[in-house]
Amino acid sequence: MKNSHCKHLKECASCTFDTSYDEQIGLKKDFIASKFSKFYKGEFKVFRSKTKHYRCRAEFGIYHENDRLSYTMNGLNTKYLKIDECPKVDEKIANLMPNLLKNLEKDEKLKFKLFGVEFVATSSDILAILLYHKDINSIKDELLNLAKILDINLIARSRGKKLVFGSEILNDTLNIKDKIYHYKFESGAFLQPNKAINEAMISFISDNIKAPKDLLEMYCGHGNFTIPLSFKFRRVLANEISKSSIKNATLNCELNGVSNINFLRMSSEELIRAFGGESFRRLSGVNLNEFDFSHILVDPPRAGLDKSVINFIKNHENIIYISCNPLTLEENLNDLCKTHEVINFAIFDQFVHTKHIECGVILRRKDDI
Ligand SMILES: C[S@@+](CC[C@H](N)C(=O)[O-])C[C@H]1O[C@@H](n2cnc3c(N)ncnc32)[C@H](O)[C@@H]1O
Structure with missing residues (x-):
């Protein structure tokens, strides 16, 4: 069956998939399996999206x-x-x-x-x-x-x-496992474009956290993942490069009654240097040695992870990698799978009718390392 989702199909450069939704999902799953079966032998779970009105x-x-x-x-x-x-x-x-x-x-x-x-x-604005x-x-x-x-x-x-x-500050709510979370963010800041898939990603991450102690989340935006996940951890350290996102992340803690997160306005590369002993004024009294990270969560931009970030995170037991670019994900897994094994892999159909694919990968340190 052909895809008749839009009359501008075949002319518009945005949604270019000219197949039924079932076929799109099949093609995306085959593509991901062909790239990532070398790292993962289990089932690639697919989270399907609604096919209209999914983009916020x-x-x-x-x-x-x-x-x-x-x-x-x-x-x-x-x-x-x-x-x-x-x-x-x-x-x-x-x-x-x-x-x-x-x-x-x-x-x-x-x-x-x-x-x-x-x-x-958003849900209200x-x-x-x-x-x-x-x-x-x-x-x-x-x-x-x-x-x-x-x-x-x-x-x-x-x-x-x-x-x-x-207002240029927008209000939104997410429903994660029947609990409502409240957010504020600025219009220009990063926003996961498909709200239902975003909720599915957060639930998937939450379901895959075993034996939590402290969480380090890099590229945290306005606390989209951080706020719901904070309830699973003793303490959370989360960093992000955008000043306005960090400002709103701090506000979002208050909105949701959360007090165990330290947000840092730093690039991930700077934070790695801080872990290496370099002092930064933006650390503002946070003692990095107090944390005992059981889990590292990364959701980088399309360029993927810097070498320094990979070298740092591979010293930790559990890594959760959310990626919007299978090409850089594959490159980074080539490194990370020297020390870690992939124990779960999900495909999130965030970008319906396009060839873009979002993935969620759960890695655990190999026993013999
Ligand atoms: C894919 S978004 C993820 C945001 C957040 N996890 C969410 O779900 O809304 C990537 C984020 O990384 C931030 N970023 C880009 N380069 C960075 C860097 N070098 N260090 C830290 N954050 C960075 C961007 O501002 C953006 O908010």
Whole structure:
């Protein structure tokens, strides 16, 4: 059966899988098995996604034609493609998209030099970010009016300038094993794009933690994994490079009544140097020697782990590796599997209708090391 999820299929460069969802899952599983069977002989568990309205953040270009505006995506065979639907986006975004365009079209000042729109939707909030090639201070009143009419959080950006109408801090909740967790984060910060799959990833990690003592989590963002996992551990040390994410991670502890996490605004490479004895002011009174890490959790960007990080984490018993790039995951496992064995491997279909694959790998130190 062919995939008929979107009328722009075969023209749009975003969702390019032209097969049924069952076939997509089969192809992804085969691809992962072909790459990772050398490390893991068990079953590759697949977490399936809903196939529409699964994406809580999206970016579009804007095309101007006489008085009309259209959303655009990169085209498969053209630089851009005009689109009038995008079924992968969250329902709140899908509903807002035509309404926003209609209101922008009515106002010459608002549409002049508008070149893109970004959307973020959470369980309770929606935000649209309008991108301009002009001085946005000249349209302040019009933007305020637009935010009121649509009853949304609205940001306008142009080079070096930002205007915020409503809040740029978004609120969200996650349901992990029937417990609700509350989060705040900034629109520009990293956000797992598929909320249901994010919840499945956190449950998977939680289910795979045995004999917990302390947790070291690297690349922790605003505490997405950290907060629910903290209830399993005595103490948690978590680091992240983004200042605003760490600020919100600390707020998220308060929101969820958590007091056993130390968040550090440091790169993972710096943190490894700190473990090696280098002093950093940002360690702010945290004594690294007090921790007894039973588990290390890493969720790096697409580039994977730096050598120094690999050399550090392989001294620990349990490693949980969440990866959005099978190529760097394979490279890193080539190193990590000298000391560790893979005891569980999951595929999370975070990016439906695309060839991107998210994986979760549970590693345990080999007995004879
Ligand atoms: C894939 S995201 C994961 C975020 C978080 N685990 C979550 O689920 O929301 C990777 C995160 O690593 C951060 N990051 C990028 N390079 C880093 C580095 N060298 N050291 C520490 N954090 C880094 C990014 O800011 C981003 O928040």
